[in-house]
Amino acid sequence: MTSSPRPANSPTTTPSHPAHTLLARAHSPDTASRIFGDKIKNKPLLLNPTASADRDKRALRRHVRLRKQEYYLRKRKPRPLSAKEKRELGVFELKKEEVSYRLYEGLHRMWVDYMLEVLGYMKDGQVVQQSLRKTVTPQGGGPLLASADFHGAQLEVVRCADAGRVGTSGIVIRDTKFTFVLVTAKDEVRVVPKKNTVFRYEIPLPEVAGEVREGGERQGRSLVFELHGNQFEFRPADRANRKFKWKVTDYL
Template identity: 40%
Template sequence: MPQKDETQSLTQALLRRAHSPDAADRIHSDKIQRRPLFLKPSSPPPSTTRGARRKARLEKKKRAKALKPQPLSACERRKLQLYRLPREGQAYSIFTPLSNLWIGYIREILGTELYNGGRGAAAKLSAADFHGAEVEVSRSRCPSRVGVRGIVIKDSRFTFEIITRQNQVKTLPKEGTMFRVYIPPPDATLDQKPFCFEIHGDQFQHRSSDRANKKFKHHFLKKL
C-alpha cells in the first residue's frame, strides 16, 4: 500500500509541474486512476481467430448446401416427364390465348418494322421467343410435313413441338425444314396484309434462351 501512495504522489508531483494543482488532480483522477488496463490489447478474442473463422465458413456452406436443393439431372427430368404434355392438356383451344399473347408480344418487338420489314426486323425475329407462335411448314425434305400448321408449345434446340387444330401434338425437326409465320395486322378493319416471314430451321438450331445473345451470320443454305 505505501508503494501505491508513493507512485500516486510521484505522478501528481510530475503533473503539478506542468498544470495547476486542480488540473493535475483532475487529470490524475480521470486519465490515470480510472483508466482501464489491457494486458494484451492486440490479441483478438478466441472466436475471431483464423481457425474459428474457417470453421464458421465451412459450417455456413454446409447449412446452405443442405437447405438448397440440387438441380435435377436430364435423366431425372425425363423420368419425371416434366416436359411431357398430359393427354387432358392436348387441346388447341387451351393454347389459343398463348398464341394471342405471342402476337401482341411480337408486334411490340417489331414496332414500325411490322409493315416495312428489313434487316432490323430480321435481327429482332431471330432473337425472339417463339413459344405461342403459330408456324406452318412451307418447305421440307420430308414432303409429308409440308402444310403442317400449329402453335409452338415447346421450342427446343433441334425441334419445334406444336399442337395442330386437330388437337394433335407433333414434333417437327428444324434441320432441313423451313417454317412460315403470319402476324395479323393490329387493326383488322384496315385493308392490310398480314406480315409474313420464314424461318430457316438449319440456322435456328439453338435454344430460345441462347438465341437472345447470338449474332446470326450469312451462310450457304442447301436447297430444300
Template identity: 45%
Template sequence: MATEPDAFPKALLARAHPPAVAEALYTERVVKRPLYIRATSPQPSARATRRKELNARKEKARARSTLKPRPLSAAKKRALGLLEIPKAQQKYEIYEGLHKLWAGYMAEILGLNGDGAKAFVTPGSSGQQLASADMHGAVMEIVRSRCPSRVGLKGIVVRDTKFTIELITEKNRVKAVPKEHTVFRFEVPVPGKEDGDEKRPLVFEILGEQFQTRGPERANRKFRMHYQPDL
C-alpha cells in the same frame, strides 16, 4: 537406505571411464546440460491462420452443397415425364390465348404499336430482333421440307428445343418437327385498320437449320445470311 539422486549415473560412468574422465563427463553432460523450455501454446503464424480459415470456409461450402438440391438430369426428367405434355392439356383452344400474347409481344419487338410504328419492316432494321425472339405461341406452318408428308402441317408452337419444334394442331395432336431441312412460315398480325379493314399481317419464313439453338441462346447469337444448298 537412501541414496543420492546422482549416485546411479556416477556409478555407470565410473564403470566405463576412469574416475577423472567420469567426473568430467558427469559435470559437462549431466549437471551443466541445458534445458530448453518452449511455450505450451505458441502463437500460430500468419500462414497457419490463413490455412485454418480456408479449411473452415471449404467445410462450410461442402456442407451447403450437400444440403442444396441438385438439378434433375435430362434422363430423370424424361423418366418422370416432366418434358411431356399431359393428354388432358393437348387441346388447341388452350394455347390460343398464348398465341394472342405472342402476337402482342412480336408487335412490340417489331415496333408496330403506338404512334411511332414502323412503316416498313426490313431484315436490316428488325432481322436480329426477329431471329432472337421467343417463338412459343407462334402459329407456324411447314412450307418446305425434305419429308413431303410434313408440308402443310400447321399449329401453335408449344415447345422450341434445340433440334425440334413441337406444334399443337387444330386436331389436338402434338407433332414434333425437326428443324433440319425444314422451312417454317408464320404471320405477325399488324394492329389497327386501314380503309376500314384489318391490316394485312406480316409473313415471315425461317430456315430451321439456322434456328438449331434453344430460345434463350438465340438472344446473343449473330445471324448471317448465306445460301442453303440443301433446300
C-alpha cells in the same frame, strides 16, 4: 576401470508393483506377468460422465451448428435437374387433357402482341403511331426475329425434305434445339424437325388484329415471314444473345 559383463543366467527384473508380487506367489512367473499386464497394467480407466454444465454447452453448440446449416440450405440455390432426372420425372410429358388447340390460342394471342412490341408496332400495350414506326427490313428486323421466343407462334411447314410434313400447321408449345413441338387444330401433337425444313408464320398488324369480316376472314395486312430451320438449330436461351450471319439458303 571397466565394468564386468552381465552374466547370461542372471535373473530378469520383475515389476515392483504390489499386485505383481501377490500374483507371483500364486502363479508361475509367466502367468503372473500375463495376468498383471492384461488385468492391471493395460486395464482401461473409466472416467465419470461429464458434468451437466458441459452437456449444456455441447447441446448449445450443436443447436447453433444445425441452425446455421438450415439457413445455408434454405438460402442456397437448388441444383437444376439433369436431363435423365427430367425424363424420369416426366417433366416434358404432355397429359391428354393438356393437348388442346383451344387451350393454346390465348398463348398465341399473347405471342402476337409480344412480336409486335419486338418489331416496334406496340409499346407498353399501346399501338405506336404509324409515323413513329420503323420499317421492318431484313437487316433491322431479322436479328430481332431470330432472337425472339417462338413459344405460342403459329407455324406452318411450307418446304421440307420429307414431303409428308408439308402443310403441317400448329401452335408451338415447345422449342428445342432441333425440333418444334406443335399442337394442331385437330388436338394432335406433332414433332417437326428443324433440319431441312422451312416454316412460315404470320403477324397481323395491330390496327386490324381484332377486325373480322362476316365470312370469318381477317381484314387488313399482315407480316409474313419464313423461318429456315437449318439456321435455327439453337435453344431459345442460346438465341437471345447470338449474332446471326447471312447464309446460302438454296438447300431445298
